[in-house]
Amino acid sequence: MDNSVNERRLRSVFDAIDLGNNKKALQEVEKVLKKTPNLKTGLALKALALIRLGRETESQIIIDELEKNPDDDSTLQVMTYCYRELDQLDKICTIYSNAAKKQPGNEELLTQLFMAHVRVNDYKSQQAVALQLFKAKPKNPYYFWAIMSIVLQALRGPDSKDKEKSKVLLSLAQRMIDKLIKEDKIEAEQEVQLYINILEYQEKYEDVLNFLQTNVCTNFFPSAPISIKIEIFKKLKKWNDLMLLAKELLEEDPDRWDYYQDYLLSCFELIKTGDNSIINICFNFISELIKASTKVRGPYLARLEMFKRMRDNKLDPESLMGEYEVLLLDYFRIFGNKKCCVNDLKLFLEYLDTDRRSQFASKLLQDTGINSTSLPQNKDQLQKHICSLQISRLCGSQLSLSVEHLQALYSALTLHYEHSFSAFDKDLLSTDIATSDQYAILAAHVMYDLAIKLNSSERLVETLQFLNYLLRNSPSNFHAKLLCLQIFHILGCPLGAHKIYDALDVKHVQLDSMGYLHCAHLPLSGINTLSKPIYDQTLKFFTASYKDSLEYLAMSYKFGSFSKLQEFMDFREKLSNSLHYSMISVEALLQEIVCLNGNHQQNYLQFQNMRIEPNEDRIKYEELTDNRDLNVMLRWDPIYDEKQESVYDKIKEIEKESFIQDTELLQLRSSLLRLVAASVDLIHLPYGNINSNTKEHNGHNTSIEGVDENYKIILESWIELNSRLKKSNYQRTSSQFLVNLLPSRLHYIIQLPYDKVFTSLGKFVYNLWMSNDKAKVFAKDIQDAFIEIKNSLENLKPIGDNPQSIFEYRDIQSNFIGFVEIMSLCSFVLSNCYEKYNQNQSQSSSSKKKKQTSNVNDNTNTLSLKEKGVLILDVIKELKNLLSLAESCLVKLKPQRIEKTLNEYLASLSIIPKESKKVNQPDSTTTVLSIDIDIHTIFDESYHQTVKELSLLIKDKLKLINVK
Amino acid sequence: MTSLRPFVCNDMFKFNGVNLDPLTETYGLSFYMQYLAHWPEYFQVAVAPSGEIMGYIMGKAEGHGENWHGHVTALSVSPDYRRLGLAATLMKFLEDVSEKKRCFFVDLFVRVSNQIAINMYKLLGYIVYRTVLEYYSGDENAYDMRKALKRDVDKKSMIPLSNPVRPEDID
């Protein structure tokens, strides 16, 4: 057959695949294959289309056949895609390796083979192929691919653990480049860079210094960063050289914090050697920079840093520089008008004596010239005032305030906001953040303190009102949005949270780093239509990134950016080990089961399509990573609390603890998912209790034996995990400050009767399957557990209009949603039991009868099919009652009425809101979504949405288990 | 008060304080990765003494002959660290790298509505070389702004074009 004809025929298949129209691709390729059934590219394309249509088994058959001898480029390429999607990367190596053997020296094939080895981290094979390539086409890049592959063997491969081997490999890599240098064959910057790296890996620092002077280096790597030299000086402890270099660099750019660090480091190391004259040299140098420079922060901060280090080294900084407090105050006087001043000073407040801190804060406030009767007159004064307030919070001045004082502070801040916004920020661009906003942000923190003191959710609603007012004026202020998001979740208002989240436009890698702020709370929301798209988006990001990230490795080789290779590998691992990723994968599957809304058969089919593999928990718990951006929300919480304990240490502790608890939560949820899936799988297997005679004769039963064991392991591990968690006594992390991480969901889950329900359900299913009459006991246990839930639901007090503590609504709502989840999962499992044992009764009773009777003879503890049916019906009946009860209890979730509209609330603060003014949209298409969530009604709307979805869900379950 | 260092992958987990700004786009991973793989020396981040990311610049070198130039793909400074000369520092860094690579000029695209940035670039010596029509999503036009480097002795790269071009016609 003429090649070009085939090519033309396949064109439309390729096009359809490119467009993602896999159905069409399949149809087209079938047509082609009718004419030329052995066309390999066609077969490969068919396999690819099948994979993308979810028909992997069919496609695997084709691929396995093709694997034997694909040889043309396009077939190989299409197969590469197939293997990538099937996650069988090693097969790509196989096919290219076979192809390359047939055409030795084919550059394209060898390149593909090299990249195939890159994808599976097979550094040794990479090296071999790269050398083959170099032999075929003596180009520098191939030579360096080989060298890099050797370096990776030394640093990351199996040999990296063996110091000697690793040493030998590195020195080999070095010699390979030495050779090129000698022959004057170096061609590119990246090559030089790699050489320097190899020297560094071998700790040949002197050699690096020498090499930096050579012509090769200066010619090919003129942009070699000075940081290389600096690091080497540090490694070699060449403090004098470092000091001189840093000094030189600082004279050129006196605002470089990194150079100051290096400078001070070298000075203090020299001082340690006994050279005390350095103190004065250092101080004079910094003082000169201060004198010379106009208003750069660098030298001033360096002076503070020097003070700190002197004190750490038990030298007497006061006699040299005077009082620390004065230095800080000086800094504030000069830079207080900069937004970052507070962040700068924050680093140094710790060194201020405890008893001086609050006094210092008052001094700053005084210095701004603003008091209870005066207002900022210009933007500089405004920013200074704000800074002093933030510092006063940092110094702990707000810790001990009474309720009245906090209230007064809040009012003052809101009024300051109102005044400053009208005075200074009226002409704000919609893309800018107003300076005056900082008052409002601080006010939100203060109000949270107050809410905690009074344990009243009402105060948080007020905060939301005010932040919402701010966002009307200043729609770009993401700090305010983040606080709203946090408060909505604290108050259990998923709809409000969702609206704010939308406005933040979180995407791509942010789905991981910021997922903890919203997505991770969604399993508690009860609004599945909100959470599902976000789960989907999140999972799509991770799976796509995982696949793509292989290509970045290939790219690094292509561009010779060897310095980035290891970083890319680490990054790839960090993404794929993200705790958030695993958590959402599990939650999405649980949600899918909970939301199954067809009849039994449809549900079971959909469940099978989910392809849950209960027997193995593929999550590598020890390798999970914490990718949260925990500093995205600003805070000025006191450095020390009332007991003079470091709040930062506590915050760090909370961060660590929350990660640990969420990891436990993940285990629990994954275990639950696997137990439910295993139960359903078990139900659909042939009966388990077959007497030993049949066992011996029937080979199939051995596999059932295995199933039996596996199921027991899953059930046991669920039971163990639960009892371990009950004993482990995890505490809810502190919610003392507004932007503390919210307590882990773990606490809701462990105090709900998941353990009891699913342990007894798991055992029930097992004994049904074994036809063991112990099933009776477990049927009773399930019913008991249901009664527990029933009591909880009945005892649930309607929210009503009583004052409400901060987390109360969230707690109640979350528990409720947990109950519904439990019932939904039970409905699914029990509907399968019913179909299997009750529906089959009529058909199978005759065929089973023999076995049943023979069993009865052997063993009096067996259960007849009929008895099974009765037990299942009993449990289902109880579940039905429970579901109906839950539905009737939904009204109890009706939230408190929000008394005031925004305007009424603002009026209570003596703010007369401007007419909903149009923010200054620049002539731009960057749309800054204006946010206007009506706090007055949002809680009610959120409730209605929750009720709507939950009651629909409950109705579906009732329908599903509606049996007589 | 800045530390400059090369941008690394892990910075992507922490750059939200910069990227939540409405004029700063968060791109798909592959976009950043491509720059990191291809032009790692052009991707720098400015870090505060506290370790917080204050801003970053991402760029590349491309073009042939007298069109060999540095390009600023993204420049952004966190709202909390603006007006400290940081953008100027980052731009200077990119210009220095481009000088060392013997580029003829540096160029960049900016929304015509982004007055703050346009003024800043002008202060830094850039001129509007030409208008690119409907360059941005939402059909907003872009200015292609340029500044000649030492190698372009006669500043040939900075002679503005009088007619706007379409995005598909930019080389």
Ligand SMILES: CC(C)(COP(=O)(O)OP(=O)(O)OC[C@H]1O[C@@H](n2cnc3c(N)ncnc32)[C@H](O)[C@@H]1OP(=O)(O)O)[C@@H](O)C(=O)NCCC(=O)NCCS
């Ligand atoms: C544009 C942007 C990068 C400026 O960053 P920056 O670090 O604040 O800028 P610099 O401090 O280096 O400013 C340099 C000069 O530009 C001018 N300038 C910068 N921001 C200004 C503003 N908001 N108003 C007026 N002039 C401004 C000033 O003349 C300033 O010098 P000065 O402070 O000594 O007067 C920053 O506002 C930003 O990140 N914006 C969002 C993203 C963006 O628009 N990027 C550009 C896209 S191409």
